Amino acid sequence: MTGEQFVFLAVSGLTIVAGILVVTLRNLFHAALAMMLSFLGVAGIYITLGAGFLAAAQLLIYIGAISILIIFAIMLTRRMMQAQDTPFNSQAGAGLLTAVLSFILLVFVITRLWRNEIFDSPPEVPTAIMNQIVVQLGADFVSPDAYVIPFIVASMLLLAALIGAVYVAWPQVEDEA
Amino acid sequence: MQIDPIELLVRALDLTILAYLREQFAEQPTALLIVNIVIVLTLATVPLLMVFVVGWTERKVLARMQDRIGPNRVGGRYGVLQMVADVVKMMTKEVIIPAGADRWAYLSAPVLAVMTSVLLFAVLPLAPAVIGVDLNVAVFYVLAISSVSVVAILLAGWGSNNKYALLGAFRSVAQLVSYEVPMILSILVPILLARSMSTIGLVEAQNIPFIVFVPVAALIFFVSSLAETGRSPFDLLEAESEIVAGFHTEYTGMYFGLFMAGEYIAIMFMCALFSTAFLGGYRFFGLEELTTTIMGYPFFVGNLIGAAALFIKSAIIFFVFMWLRGTLPRFRIDQLLNFNWKFMVPLSLVLLFTVAVLDKLIFVWFPDISDGGRALIHLASNFLIAAATIEILRRRIQRQRRALEPAVVAEATPDLEHAHAH
Amino acid sequence: MIPLSWYLIVAALLFCIGGYGVFARRNAVAILMGVELMLNAVNINLVAFWRYSVLLNPNPNMPFFTITSGWAWAIFVLTVAAAEAAVGLALIISVYRRRNSVIAEELDLLKN
Numbered sequence: 233m234t235g236e237q238f239v240f241l242a243v244s245g246l247t248i249v250a251g252i253l254v255v256t257l258r259n260l261f262h263a264a265l266a267m268m269l270s271f272l273g274v275a276g277i278y279i280t281l282g283a284g285f286l287a288a289a290q291l292l293i294y295i296g297a298i299s300i301l302i303i304f305a306i307m308l309t310r311r312m313m314q315a316q317d318t319p320f321n322s323q324a325g326a327g328l329l330t331a332v333l334s335f336i337l338l339v340f341v342i343t344r345l346w347r348n349e350i351f352d353s354p355p356e357v358p359t360a361i362m363n364q365i366v367v368q369l370g371a372d373f374v375s376p377d378a379y380v381i382p383f384i385v386a387s388m389l390l391l392a393a394l395i396g397a398v399y400v401a402w403p404q405v406e407d408e409a
Numbered sequence: 410m411q412i413d414p415i416e417l418l419v420r421a422l423d424l425t426i427l428a429y430l431r432e433q434f435a436e437q438p439t440a441l442l443i444v445n446i447v448i449v450l451t452l453a454t455v456p457l458l459m460v461f462v463v464g465w466t467e468r469k470v471l472a473r474m475q476d477r478i479g480p481n482r483v484g485g486r487y488g489v490l491q492m493v494a495d496v497v498k499m500m501t502k503e504v505i506i507p508a509g510a511d512r513w514a515y516l517s518a519p520v521l522a523v524m525t526s527v528l529l530f531a532v533l534p535l536a537p538a539v540i541g542v543d544l545n546v547a548v549f550y551v552l553a554i555s556s557v558s559v560v561a562i563l564l565a566g567w568g569s570n571n572k573y574a575l576l577g578a579f580r581s582v583a584q585l586v587s588y589e590v591p592m593i594l595s596i597l598v599p600i601l602l603a604r605s606m607s608t609i610g611l612v613e614a615q616n617i618p619f620i621v622f623v624p625v626a627a628l629i630f631f632v633s634s635l636a637e638t639g640r641s642p643f644d645l646l647e648a649e650s651e652i653v654a655g656f657h658t659e660y661t662g663m664y665f666g667l668f669m670a671g672e673y674i675a676i677m678f679m680c681a682l683f684s685t686a687f688l689g690g691y692r693f694f695g696l697e698e699l700t701t702t703i704m705g706y707p708f709f710v711g712n713l714i715g716a717a718a719l720f721i722k723s724a725i726i727f728f729v730f731m732w733l734r735g736t737l738p739r740f741r742i743d744q745l746l747n748f749n750w751k752f753m754v755p756l757s758l759v760l761l762f763t764v765a766v767l768d769k770l771i772f773v774w775f776p777d778i779s780d781g782g783r784a785l786i787h788l789a790s791n792f793l794i795a796a797a798t799i800e801i802l803r804r805r806i807q808r809q810r811r812a813l814e815p816a817v818v819a820e821a822t823p824d825l826e827h828a829h830a831h
Numbered sequence: 832m833i834p835l836s837w838y839l840i841v842a843a844l845l846f847c848i849g850g851y852g853v854f855a856r857r858n859a860v861a862i863l864m865g866v867e868l869m870l871n872a873v874n875i876n877l878v879a880f881w882r883y884s885v886l887l888n889p890n891p892n893m894p895f896f897t898i899t900s901g902w903a904w905a906i907f908v909l910t911v912a913a914a915e916a917a918v919g920l921a922l923i924i925s926v927y928r929r930r931n932s933v934i935a936e937e938l939d940l941l942k943n
């Protein structure tokens with residue numbers, strides 16, 4: 233086993249084990265912490281893929297923002313957390329079956345049906361190209377030949393989400409009566 | 410691999426030892442790994458040791474500002490070993506885990522707090538070749554790592570099973586998450602001017618320090634870095650009179666010490682980042698490029714000058730930090746959040762937009778403008794923005810005062826009439 | 832050397848774990864966490880495909896594929912995830928205020 237493979241197995245093991253904890257832990261706060269660990273593992277996977285910028289973005293957005301938001305929500309709705317007898321609903325068994333079956337199907341597709349020699353090892357990419365990608369990404373986001381429309385749509389989505397979240401969570405006087 | 414001991418010594422003296430060792434062992438993966446681990450450990454230990462110096466300095470300077478003497482027993486007249494004594498005391502104290510605490514969260518929080526602070530130093534350049542790793546997205550890395558430090562506070566607040574700790578954690582997170590926004594927006598301004606996100610790129614672009622280009626951005630960054638590190642007047646994180654000691658109320662011994670160390674390391678890094686982004690970092694009138702020869706080996710004496718320049722610049726910023734702590738009273742939490750969202754964020758957005766458009770226009774209109782001219786144009790636009798801001802604030806306050814006036818007059822008049830009647 | 836299929840299998844596993852969380856958890860916040868895991872799995876796929884096909888681009892047959900495709904779409908997924916978390920949590924808090932519960936099964940206003 234080479235060093236690369238070891239690192240890959242370590243970070244993906246972290247991701248998977250933490251992911252399993254997220255969906256099984258009874259204590260929601262612990263589940264959210266496990267989710268952070270899982271996100272950290274995904275950031276590690278990005279680094280093994282040579283996408284350091286995305287790893288940093290993962291830290292900033294997923295761990296620094298989304299996880300914090302989720303933990304806040306857990307704390308704000310805390311009284312309900314402790315009264316809960318079981319974390320799973322009545323369709324947990326069927327859900328497990330679906331998840332396992334779809335995983336088997338996906339693995340079958342990945343390893344048997346869909347296979348190509350060129351994907352057996354990552355291509356050697358010159359460092360110059362790798363260093364250029366962040367710059368290129370910035371240019372592509374605002375280039376009409378590339379992603380300017382998705383970029384604008386994404387920013388509209390964020391603005392809509394911002395306004396929508398404030399509106400939905402705004403305390404309404406008539407409800408409290 | 411042969412290593413010449415004299416060359417190693419020379420490299421150690423001019424601080425290029427990290428790059429030198431990496432170069433020497435580049436061919437041997439195992440040795441390179443060990444060398445890298447040693448480099449990482451060194452880089453992580455130096456800031457931790459610096460905490461002793463910084464902590465002592467702050468106590469001495471604050472004491473002088475408050476007309477006290479400060480530490481004066483341990484280690485001679487000036488109490489230089491006071492922090493060592495404090496650490497020994499903390500180490501020997503019992504670590505108490507409160508009943509009902511969330512053990513894992515409680516114990517991992519201080520470790521995470523120190524970790525996120527120490528990790529920042531990986532991208533701090535002391536000189537062109539003296540840097541942990543020259544990432545091309547270094548500033549982004551800094552923002553990512555420092556956003557993780559919020560997690561440590563939440564862990565501590567939740568894990569302590571104490572309502573003051575939880576309230577403190579809520580406050581701190583609200584403060585840190587809010588002030589991250591103006592910090593990111595204002596650090597984007599030097600990035601725009603330098604056309605580079607790497608810390609070395611930032612420094613190399615500053616033939617004239619960026620504080621001359623964009624003093625308003627520097628001010629916004631300074632204020633939000635005060636808030637990000639929880640320094641006075643934004644020290645709501647541990648407002649003793651309101652919430653005991655905030656999120657670390659329950660911590661004792663060295664676990665409390667780790668929080669303090671993490672805080673000081675973050676402060677040191679913020680000062681250094683301010684120097685790097687706005688004051689020209691390790692640059693000092695070209696002296697940072699001096700080289701001489703010692704025993705046949707090139708000796709980059711400029712590296713030492715560069716490191717000293719960065720240190721002095723950071724020390725000046727740190728002095729301002731201490732000065733503010735000794736001078737200003739604390740904000741209330743609602744004032745703090747209003748100040749951020751209604752003042753800092755809009756101002757930094759306007760500033761970022763202006764600088765982006767203006768810098769582009771400058772290069773369209775005057776393709777071969779000198780740095781000085783560019784600085785002047787940016788400075789003028791900054792003054793305009795500052796003047797407009799002050800004018801808007803003045804009108805706003807005038808309006809508020811006018812709204813209050815009838816009440817004030819009504820209150821004051823009977824008194825006067827009363828006085829006249831007598 | 833790591834074949835692409837390793838990454839795809841890890842992503843598939845993470846996707847199925849997240850899916851299980853969405854199917855089986857009762858708490859609305861936990862369901863949201865499952866969705867986040869699924870989005871992360873998608874992102875792993877995007878970045879892995881980018882890494883293994885970066886030199887195949889730009890491809891004249893597919894003008895929309897550039898050397899930054901994988902990154903750009905991964906960042907769009909991040910954006911969507913952030914927006915989704917913000918709105919989802921606002922909804923959860925709003926529901927909690929009205930019904931005093933965040934258990935997905937008990938939110939059955941439309942049932943009767």
